[in-house]
Amino acid sequence: MPQLRKNIITGEWLILAPERAxxxxxxxxxxxxxxxxxxxxxxxxxxxxxxxxxxxxxxxNIYVVPNKYPAFVTSINGNDSKSYRVEDSFYFVKHALGGHEVINIKNHDLEPFQFSTSLTQELFEVFQNRYLFYKKDKINEYAMAIYNHGPESGATLDHPHAQLFVSSIVPNYILRELHGSENYYNTNGSCVFCDMVKHEHHERVRVLAENDDFILFTFFAARFPFEMWVLPKQHESQFEKVGKDVLKNLAIILNKVFVMLDKTLNDPPFNFFIHNLPNTMKSCSFYHWHIEITPRLSNYGGYELGSGNVIDIVAPEKAAEFLKKE
Ligand SMILES: [Zn+2]
Ligand SMILES: [Zn+2]
Ligand SMILES: [Zn+2]
Structure with missing residues (x-):
């Protein structure tokens, strides 16, 4: 029987139809x-x-460069702003301000599953430094670090690299998460992410790994087969405030993800990204920074695009069992 699952944070519906798979x-x-x-x-x-x-x-082991073809730019220079016709009397347009950087691992030959704990930790320290750098300018409302692995994930070059997208807007998905988690807080008096940590820890059917600071599990309302989330156990809304020893525990958990994916699915394409509080907000009690890991093993069809509702064909509980068996 197909099942409708609700994303407890955003309220979005997900259709789980494992018979199709x-x-x-x-x-x-x-x-x-x-x-x-x-x-x-x-x-x-x-x-x-x-x-x-x-x-x-x-x-x-890491260096950072501005993206050659940026999605967001730090300044509007000269003719650039006139390079397209702005029909400002009807549609709404504004400049895509912010920043876009490529964060390169120096060693070309390293695949994520070969990253050492210290290298993954170093990568997240670089992310933090760049978040803090861009946060100084009020125009930058949001920064998101992402990693693409494999051509189906959107990676155009296979040299190991992450990217930082800094925008003068708060991304849509974040707005939905903020809205949903604030509603949850107003109704239940607690952070939905903290409650999810407790629930997953208690149920254990989706948990893949845990340490003192983090829990890793397949997500209940997954948008992708084998989608995983890493949640910090301590409530913290801002990633850039996390200390080095906590980042070390994050690196240990993430490296487990990379190894697990490689061993069970044979080096699949995947993305991961950090969801964080917007720079426009002070640390808050209803939002909790986290990482989502999305293997890219299926494509969206017309229904997904037309409805905005994803059909997942691998039950997250089965996915957890499978990922753990390596
Ligand atoms: Zn290279
Ligand atoms: Zn929380
Ligand atoms: Zn999220």
Missing amino acids: QRPDDYIRSGRMKRSDKSKCPFCPGGEAFKNSIKDAETE
Whole structure:
């Protein structure tokens, strides 16, 4: 029987129709992704991008460059603003201000499942530094660090890299999460994310790993087969405030995710992203920063696009069982 599942945070409906699917093992990739030639890679140290490394942002194993084709720009220079006709009397338009950076791991050959704990921790420290840098300018309402792995995830180059999108708007998905979690708080008097930590810990059917600071589980109303969430156990709305020892525990959990995905699904494409409180808000009691990990093993069809409701065909409870068996 298909089931309608409600996303407890956003209130969105998800359709779970496991009868339509193949079993979880049908998602195992047949071949591993190949690495491109290092000598032609623009992201390798010595390559074209490295020349633009932002010196203050560089660390031992990571460097940061402005994105060559940015989605958000730090300033409007000269003719750029006139490069398209703005029909401002009817549609609403504004400049896509903010920032867009590529955060490169220096070592071309490392796949996420080969990242050491210290490297993953270093990556999240770089994210924090860049969040704090952009937060100084009030125009930047939001920053989101993301990672794409594999061509189906949107990665155009296979050199290991993350990206930072800084925008003068709060993203739509975040607005829905904020709205839903505030409603939940007003009704229940508690943070929905804190309650989810307790619930998942108690039920155990979706939990994949835990340590002192984090819990990892498959998400109840998954938008993607094998979707996973990492929630901090302590209530904290702002990622940039998290201490180094907590980031170490985050790195341990995330590296488990990367290894688990590689071992069970044979190096599938995936994304992960950080959801955080907007810069326009002071730390708050109803929102809780977190990470969502979305393997990219299925495509959306017309119904998903037309309705905004996703049909998931792998039950998150089955997905958890499968991911744990490695
Ligand atoms: Zn490279
Ligand atoms: Zn919380
Ligand atoms: Zn989220």
